Amino acid sequence: MSTQGASLPKKIRTIPGSCIASGNCTLVAPDLFGQDEKGIVVARVTRLTAAQLADAQSAAAACPVAAIELVDDVETAK
């Protein structure tokens, strides 16, 4: 991550292999996260708007197994 990271837009990256289907993300940010038929995390959006960022951060922190990451969206930033 570069020092400009904080100002870049963010996108959601999920790590399904780590997911234990706790459902925390869907409680914290139901507009951004759902679960597939096996209970595994599914991101409903990829690129986050500024208004969605705080909810996405809360969901990432609430995930017990760190299966949600917010990464710099270099493409959109260009």
Added chain:
Amino acid sequence: MSPFSPPPGAPVLDIDFTSSRMCNDPYPVLREIRELGPLVWNKRGHWMTARDKVCREILNRPAPLGQQGAMANFFGAEAFISIDEVARHNALRGVWMTAFRRDVLAALSRVIRTYAEGMLERVAARFHAGESPDLVAGFCRPLPAYVIAHMMGIPDDMMPTVVEWSDLMANSASGGFPIDYDNDPAWLAGERAKKELGAYLYEQIDYRRGHRGEDLISQIVHSDVGRTLSDEAMMVNTRQLLFAGNETTANWLAHIVVTLGRHPEVRRQIVADPSLTAQALDEIMRWESVVHTLPRGVRGDDVVVAGQKLQDGVEVVLLLGGANRDPERYEDPERLDIHRERKANLGFGYGLHSCLGVTLARIEALEATRAFLAHFPDYELTGPAPSFATFPMRGPGPIHIAPGHS
């Protein structure tokens, strides 16, 4: 005895979960169960599964395959761990959602380290005095108890008593299956401990009403949902946290000490590169699971699992330690391999009732392991091999080591 019987042709075994074979080395039996089929009938009156996929399928359907009787008997019907109705469960569990967030828990690392250091210094002092202290009693058991009690705002001088209550409760949950609730002495001793702990927690809850703090008890007392709860509901929810925070982590720490003692090559890798510690601890959780049995009860007449229709009311016991060595999910599953592809094992459960405290447990295990290896980087296990008293919640008994050069 169970009123249920298997359909014709179902694979059947007779497995006594209290036998010394299941306590000491359950893995050959778990493998046999897993290989016999997705569901195997235990002559003692319930289904079993030791397959990863089937466990996940069941844990993902809490409504027709719920916690049912066993959890409610142990934790209390109003504790969220016993509640399968999703909205109600989430409302109660949600009280502590923030407290168990990763960013919030990170602030506890220092507290955990301080407790661990203190305990290890006392252990080291006893080695210097020529004694051979038991690491389970001196380190693995008290550390998680002190940490969760600290989070609950329980004063330090009460902690030994809390540890004792928790031990008795753990012992009661780890007896035979199904439990003889009227006569099993371990169960009855556990019931007494639960009552005493409950009485203590009632006092704590009452005190928090007028003395709001940052602790977990204050959080439920002063939450929106907490204000709608009876004192008993508040108590059982608080008590479940304390118990769940202790027993599982204590046993995990004991497994870690024994496993790293038996696999010095793994220990040396971690000592040389501490960034490998977290993945090594996850692998130890997979390879030596703590919670081995999760009973689930069928609700309704149309419940199908692994293609088979199950009778209303029958229990299915998920054998998580078997599922965690399922070759369909893990390559060469019987091998301890800290470099294997990282994916979630079932050690912390799955779905609605997956462990609320995963992150706390992981931080504790990480801090404990680092502190332990800093004190005893080349310890060796000594004395008789640690024994395992119970299968359902499985962890090694007294652990003695030669401390090496500390």
